[in-house]
Amino acid sequence: MEKLFQKQRINSSWKSYAKRAAVVTFTAFTVIALSGCSLLPREETALQPPLIQPVQEKLDLVDVTRGNIQTSLKGTAIFVSSNVKTLSFTESGGQLKSVNVKLGQEVKAGDLLAELELEDLALQVRQQKLSVERVHLLYSEAVQNGVSGIVKRLKEIDLEKEQMSLQAMESKLNKSQLFSPISGTVIYVDSIKTGDRVNAFQTIVTVADPSSMQLTYAASDAKGVLGVEAGMPVSLKYKGKDYTGKVLQSPSSAPVSTDKAKADSKAVTIVMGIDNPPEGIQIGHSADMIIDLQKRENVIVLPRKAIRSYMGRNYVQIADGERKKEVDVEVGLTTPTEVEIVKGLEKGQQVILNN
Structure with missing residues (x-):
């Protein structure tokens, strides 16, 4: 009986211990559960954005x-000669014998600029001049000797024939040579060489008279010179000095041309004169220009x-x-x-x- 009582007391003590352990464990878990967030990093409280007044737009x-x-037309005008001669062989083409001038060279009226190869035509002309002189002497002698009637007329016919032949040869020779009609500066020379074939009316040399100057302005399109009329005053500045002038030719006053290239050029180009031009102006020099248009x-x-x-x-x-x-x-x-x-x-x- 005593052993049985002892066994029951031990069992009771064990059950009491087990209950206390369970209570402790439960309490621990409860504390952990309640304070679990304290074991993790604490989140910071989100701050509200500051109140900023919108910037008022400042209007211009x-x-x-x-x-x-x-309105005005402003640009750069180029000095050109108003007296320009373009030279070409107008009778027919041929083989080039020589070009006797260079670009920029000064020439005088009557200078030989270029010529075609015509074999011995020059020699034939000299010979024909002698023939004319011979026949003329015979005719003069006959007249002095009192020859009349048919004999005199035959002498006259011989002289006329020789003179006509000489004129034809000289005309052909002249048309194979280009002489400068004015004194001036060579502003263009074709890049042909001796022996090259030259066509009729092909520009070979261009001569400009620098003593007769004017200005030209070319716009990029016709709208650029719209409103410009002949006679309008022009303000010019050349080498830092002010000058006056006027419009001599505008697209509306330019001569009508059937050549498309020339017509297109005239449609965008104005020509101006300068009052009291200074000395030293050369072809190709430039001047600033202003033409007042509408106001x-x-x-x-x-x-x-x-x-x-x-x-x-x-x-x-x-x-x-x-x-x-x-x-x-x-x-x-x-x-x-x-x-x-x-x-x-x-x-x-x-x-x-x-x-």
Whole structure:
């Protein structure tokens, strides 16, 4: 009995211990569960973004006012001679014998510039001159001796025949030679060589008279010289000094040409004269030019950058209180920096320049 009682007491103690251990374990797990986040890194509390006032856009405004606007043609004009002679063999082509001048060479009127190879034509001309002289002497002798009637007429016929032959030979020889019709400077020489074939009307040499100067300006297209008319005044600056002149020929006043190349050139070229030209001007020198074209007074003028364009529409933005408002406009004269407003704006409005 005593052993049985002892065994029951041991079992009771063990059960009591087991219950206490379970309670401790449960308590530990509960504490861990409740404080589990403390074992991990603590997340920082998200901060709210600071309150920042939006930056107010500063508008670049220009007042709508009235003023004047002037369009001008500005460019660089080149000095050329107004007396230019282009030389070619007009009778027929042939084999080139020689070109006797170089580019830039000064020549005098009557100088031989070039000639074709005509074998012994020059010798034949000299011989024919002698024949004419011989027949003329015989005719003069017959007249002095009192010859008349048929004999005299036969002498006259012989002389006329020899003279006609000489004229034909000289004409052929002259047409095979190019003589300078003016004194001046050679500004063009064809790059042909002795022995090359030359065609009729092929330009061989060009001579210009430097004592008769004018200026030319060629635009890139016909629009570049639109509005230029003969007689318009021209402001010129040559070697730092100011000069005046006028338009001598514009595309609208140029002679009509059936040559397409010449017609195309005249359509974009203006010719100007210079008043009291200074000494020392040479062909090829340049001068800055300004030709005033159209002028409008007391009109609405805006900076060109104020105009906005989209799909063929021209418009501006105006300040309407705190808002921006788009207004369609019709433009007139335009310069590189300004534009005329024909319709759409009124004096006193404010146009926004920046986007």
